Amino acid sequence: MKKILIIDDSVEFKEMICDYFQIIGYKVEKADNGTDGFKKALDTEKPDIIFLDVMMPDLSGIEVLRRLREEEKTKNIPVLILTGSNFDSNMDKLFKMESNCRDFLSKSISLPILAKLVKNIIGE
Amino acid sequence: MMFYIVLINLFLLFSLSYSLFRLNDHILISLLSVCLISLVFFSFYLYQKRIKPISAIIESIKDFLKTHSLQKIIPMKGDKEINFIINNLNKMMLELQAFKSFHIDQVVDERNKSNAVMNTISDSVLLIDSSGEVIHHNLKALGILKIELKTKGFTISDIKNEGLLNLINDVINSKEQKGNIEFENKDDRKFYLISFSKFRIPSIKKDGIFFVMRDITVEKEIQKTKEDFFHMITHDMRAPLSTIRGYLEIIFSDKNTSEKYSRYIENINYSVNKLAGMIDDILNMTKLEGKRFPIKKEPIYSKELAERVILSQKLIAKLKEINLYIDKDFEDITFISDNTLLERVLINLVGNSLKFTPKSGEIKIGCYNDNEKVYFYVSDTGPGIPEDKRKSIFEKYVQMEEHREMGFGLGLAMCKSAIENLGGEIWVESELGKGAKFIFNLPKEKGT
Amino acid sequence: MSMVLVIDDQESILSLFSYVLQDAGFQPLIAHNGIEALELVKSKKPDFMIVDFSMPEMNGWDFIKELNKISLRNPELKAIPYIVMTGEDFMSQSREFRFEEDRNFKRYFVKMTDPQEIIEYISKQIKK
Numbered sequence: 001m002k003k004i005l006i007i008d009d010s011v012e013f014k015e016m017i018c019d020y021f022q023i024i025g026y027k028v029e030k031a032d033n034g035t036d037g038f039k040k041a042l043d044t045e046k047p048d049i050i051f052l053d054v055m056m057p058d059l060s061g062i063e064v065l066r067r068l069r070e071e072e073k074t075k076n077i078p079v080l081i082l083t084g085s086n087f088d089s090n091m092d093k094l095f096k097m098e099s100n101c102r103d104f105l106s107k108s109i110s111l112p113i114l115a116k117l118v119k120n121i122i123g124e
Numbered sequence: 125m126m127f128y129i130v131l132i133n134l135f136l137l138f139s140l141s142y143s144l145f146r147l148n149d150h151i152l153i154s155l156l157s158v159c160l161i162s163l164v165f166f167s168f169y170l171y172q173k174r175i176k177p178i179s180a181i182i183e184s185i186k187d188f189l190k191t192h193s194l195q196k197i198i199p200m201k202g203d204k205e206i207n208f209i210i211n212n213l214n215k216m217m218l219e220l221q222a223f224k225s226f227h228i229d230q231v232v233d234e235r236n237k238s239n240a241v242m243n244t245i246s247d248s249v250l251l252i253d254s255s256g257e258v259i260h261h262n263l264k265a266l267g268i269l270k271i272e273l274k275t276k277g278f279t280i281s282d283i284k285n286e287g288l289l290n291l292i293n294d295v296i297n298s299k300e301q302k303g304n305i306e307f308e309n310k311d312d313r314k315f316y317l318i319s320f321s322k323f324r325i326p327s328i329k330k331d332g333i334f335f336v337m338r339d340i341t342v343e344k345e346i347q348k349t350k351e352d353f354f355h356m357i358t359h360d361m362r363a364p365l366s367t368i369r370g371y372l373e374i375i376f377s378d379k380n381t382s383e384k385y386s387r388y389i390e391n392i393n394y395s396v397n398k399l400a401g402m403i404d405d406i407l408n409m410t411k412l413e414g415k416r417f418p419i420k421k422e423p424i425y426s427k428e429l430a431e432r433v434i435l436s437q438k439l440i441a442k443l444k445e446i447n448l449y450i451d452k453d454f455e456d457i458t459f460i461s462d463n464t465l466l467e468r469v470l471i472n473l474v475g476n477s478l479k480f481t482p483k484s485g486e487i488k489i490g491c492y493n494d495n496e497k498v499y500f501y502v503s504d505t506g507p508g509i510p511e512d513k514r515k516s517i518f519e520k521y522v523q524m525e526e527h528r529e530m531g532f533g534l535g536l537a538m539c540k541s542a543i544e545n546l547g548g549e550i551w552v553e554s555e556l557g558k559g560a561k562f563i564f565n566l567p568k569e570k571g572t
Numbered sequence: 573m574s575m576v577l578v579i580d581d582q583e584s585i586l587s588l589f590s591y592v593l594q595d596a597g598f599q600p601l602i603a604h605n606g607i608e609a610l611e612l613v614k615s616k617k618p619d620f621m622i623v624d625f626s627m628p629e630m631n632g633w634d635f636i637k638e639l640n641k642i643s644l645r646n647p648e649l650k651a652i653p654y655i656v657m658t659g660e661d662f663m664s665q666s667r668e669f670r671f672e673e674d675r676n677f678k679r680y681f682v683k684m685t686d687p688q689e690i691i692e693y694i695s696k697q698i699k700k
Contacts, residue, residue, distance in 0.1 A: 010363075016370040023377050084363060086407075089418055108366040108400070111373040193584075197591060211595060218588040219687065225584045226684055230659075 002122050003027040005047035007037030007064060008082070009056045013107060017051065020111050025124060034059025038067055041074045048122045054083040054091070062095065069100045078102045078121050082109075133162055177202030181210060188217050192224055248337040253330045254296065256280040268309070268316075268337060285311060288318075295320050295333060306340070314341040351410040358407045365400050372396065394439045401471060405538045408468070412541040419545060420462040421569070426491045426498070427456040429463070433470040434489065437478060445483050448474065451490035451503075459498050460569040465542045470500065472535040473562045477504035481559075496568055497548070503561040509554040518550070539564070574698050575616060577601040579609040579635065580624035580657070589622060592687045596695065606630030610638060613652065619698050621654035622690070624683075625662060625669070632656055633669045640674070651676050653697060655690070657683050 004026050006017050018028040029047060031037035033056050041047060050068070054061040061081060068074045081095050081104045092104045102121060105114070136159050177198075184198045194217045200207040239262075242249055248265035252258050258271075258278040266273065270284035283289045287310055295305075302321040309316055317340045325332040375381055376389045411417040430450050434441075441448035470489070477487045485505040492499050509517060518540040543550040543564045550564035576598045578589045586602045593600040601618055603609035605627060612618065625632035636654075643649045655678050656671055662680070671677040678697065681690055 012363075012367050016367055016374070020370060020374045020377070023374060086359075087418060087420065089420075108362050108369075111370050112377075194587070214591060215588075215595070215687075218584070218591050219684075222582070222584040222588045223684055225582055229582070 001025065001027045002048040002124065003029060003045065004049050004051060004118070005029045005031065005037065005040055006051040007031045007034065007040075007056075008051065008053035009033060010053070010084070013082075016111075021115070021118075024115055026118075033057060034061075034064040037064055038074075041068060041077065042071070046073070047077060049118060050077055050079045052079050052081050054081060054085070054095075062098075065095065065098050065101055069098050075100060080105060080114075080117070080121075082107050130166070133159060133166070136162075172201070173203040174206060177206045177210065181213060184213070184217075188220075193221050194218060246339070248335075250335040250337075251332055252280060252292070252335075253325060253328065253332045255330070256296070258282075259325070259328075259332065265335075265337070270311070285309070291318060292333075292335070295335075307337075314339055315344045316340060347414055351414065354406060354410050358403045361403055362400075365396065365403065368396050369393070369400065390439060394436075397436060398475075401468065404464075405468060405472070405535070408465070409538050409541060412538070412545050415545065417465075417542075417545050420464070421460050422463055423458055424461050424463055424466060425456065425458055426500070427454065429466060429470065430454065430489045430491065430500075433467060433474055436471060437474050440478055441487070444478065444481075444485075446478065446481055447484075447486045448478075449486075449488055451488040454489070454491050455493060457491060457493050457498055459493075459566070461546055461566055465546065469539045469542050469564070470502065472539050473502040476535055476562075477502055477506060477560070480504070481506040493568070497565040498568060499563060499565045501561055501563040503559065505559045508556045508558050509552060509560050510556050514552050514554065517552070573597070573599045574620065575599045575601055575618040576694060577603060577609060577612055577616075577618040577621045577652075579603045579606070579621065579627070579632075581605060581627045582624075585624070588687060589690075592691055596691045598694070606635035606638065609635060610642065613639060613649070614642075614646075617650065618652060620694055621652055622694075623654050623656050625656050625658045633671070636671070636674060636677075653678050655693070656680050659683060 004017075004021055006014050006028060008014050009032060014030045018030060021028050029040055029043075031040045035058055037050075037052070038059075041050065052061050052064060056064075059067075061083075065079060065081070068077065068079065077100065079100050080102055083091070083104070084107045087106065095101045095104050103117065105117075136155060139155070180198055180201075184194075184196075188194060194214075197214050197218075198210045200210050202210060242260075242262035243264075245262070246264070248268050249260070249262045250258065250265045250269070251260040256279045258280065261278075265271075268285065269288055271278055271282045272284075274282070280289065280292055283292070287307065291305060291307055295303075303319070305318045305320070307316045307318050308314075317338045319336045319338070321334045323332060323334065324330075372389055372393050376386060376393070381389070408417060427450070434448055434450065437448060474487060474489070481487060481504045487502065487504045490501045490503065518536050540550050543566070546566055548564055548566040550562070552560055552562050554560035576593050578586055578593070578600060580586055580589075581604060583604075586604070590600040590602055601612050601616055603612050607630065609621075623632045623635060630638075643651070653676050658680050660682060662682075671680070679693075681693075
């Protein structure tokens with residue numbers, strides 16, 4: 001079973017992602033902030049894909065993204081940025097500059113569409 | 125009088141020459157003296173009555189031509205004919221003098237009036253010719269442009285406000301004949317709306333540019349407050365809405381969910397999506413109006429877009445027994461635009477048609493293109509729209525009387541704003557009783 | 573000889589009318605403003621008046637109002653017929669200044685009408 005790691009400070013959002021993706025056949029691991037997220041990414045059982053929030057209290061999304069890219073063990077894990085703010089083309093460009101960032105999306109994206117994207121990247 | 129003197133003299137001269145041969149010395153001498161004396165009187169008369177007055181006339185005319193003002197009236201000391209000339213000359217010069225001061229008064233009056241207007245209005249006014257010379261301005265303009273008061277004429281090189289100087293130069297160099305530019309003045313941190321208009325100044329046969337600069341700081345602030353307010357309200361609504369949709373999806377996807385519940389979920393889903401759409405429209409509207417909407421440029425597949433739209437509305441269409449479908453000549457075109465915005469526009473148009481088309485009606489979505497544009501239309505078999513309302517329905521909060529109860533009338537206004545931001549046009553073709561066809565076009569990005 | 577009083581703030585207009593009036597056989601009296609004019613009316617009792625409407629401080633209307641007030645108090649001051657010289661844009665303001673309601677008012681003339689025309693009109697109104 002493919003594993004998703006979600007790094008986000010919103011409890012409801014993590015809960016929803018967890019519930020949904022479990023139903024459609026993925027394993028989901030939750031991390032509450034950047035530091036925790038980075039640690040869990042280095043786990044023995046590496047995630048196949050990471051969902052990453054932009055605005056978090058300790059480490060911001062861009063910082064986590066960069067650390068993941070710089071670390072040998074995690075640089076090849078695809079990352080999907082999920083932001084709660086409106087689309088900002090500058091942000092979009094900034095995040096996509098990092099090689100491990102696959103897409104920059106809104107949190108209000110419909111779940112089936114998100115699932116389709118994930119399937120395209122890592123399979124079922 | 126002169127005539128008689130001349131006559132007498134001639135007669136005397138004649139008699140003299142006649143007598144010269146006949147008469148003795150005494151008579152001759154006395155006749156000669158009479159002649160001489162009358163000649164003297166004659167010359168004197170001539171001088172006083174003709175020659176001197178004519179000199180006076182000439183002097184007076186010379187003086188008048190220099191200053192156009194009459195210092196002294198020419199005295200009427202000549203003979204009748206000369207006096208006639210003098211009298212009328214006096215009248216003419218007095219009239220000319222009066223005319224001149226009258227007109228000068230008028231011009232000064234007009235200029236004072238226009239200056240009063242120019243210096244009272246709170247906008248800055250500036251008129252320059254194409255070479256950069258300042259022809260006219262008001263006091264406010266000097267302040268905002270940072271021009272120091274000089275006694276002689278100014279040119280635009282006297283403008284110390286760099287930002288405005290650059291703007292003015294841009295306008296001079298551009299081909300636009302008139303326009304409005306928003307400008308943020310770094311010196312006073314205020315926003316100005318600079319309106320300009322180019323025209324020909326007939327008096328100096330040069331092209332001129334007229335600028336009016338209005339302080340719109342307050343308007344901009346209000347607009348921003350409004351935007352912030354709406355944004356704040358609606359942004360916070362999105363997250364819980366996403367959660368609701370998310371869980372609806374989860375229940376729907378769960379294999380254990382019964383068919384009955386699946387149907388319920390579908391209905392809830394439709395309404396939630398509608399709610400989310402309305403919030404998006406409000407959120408977008410403020411940005412679209414302020415022309416500050418960040419437009420995405422992504423590939424759009426027209427058929428896929430139409431299918432998506434139909435899918436989102438198929439529930440209601442089914443309930444109302446309305447046939448919602450893709451028109452048979454629909455062209456599947458790929459072009460660049462903003463997907464989310466276009467989806468909102470089409471959903472609004474279809475939703476609108478669904479509202480007003482009665483049972484067993486039809487709504488079809490079509491698409492076609494030409495060299496420069498892509499066209500979409502949504503055509504229904506509803507009641508149609510009367511000619512006088514075809515423009516106004518696209519205005520905010522305008523609804524037709526008969527349809528007061530149905531929604532808040534933002535949908536079509538949002539469509540118009542969105543299409544305009546995307547560089548296109550939207551309109552409706554309709555006849556009362558024969559349905560309506562909403563059409564919009566979008567420019568094809570170069571390189572598609 | 574009949575006396576015609578000309579009231580105008582422009583010196584050149586006074587010179588012009590002074591001359592043409594004399595030439596036509598009238599005796600001109602000139603006043604630069606309403607105050608001077610009132611003095612001349614009281615002292616010389618002219619037979620006709622040419623009143624400029626737009627004068628600073630006291631305009632033609634103010635002068636006539638003042639004159640009428642004084643006439644009420646001094647009945648020996650006979651009624652003096654007059655014409656009013658106005659600017660081209662006067663007609664738009666005329667609602668406020670209803671000279672027509674004054675019984676001594678004869679008619680308007682627009683500046684700058686040919687003085688000859690004005691003199692001819694005056695000649696028809698009073699004898700020389």
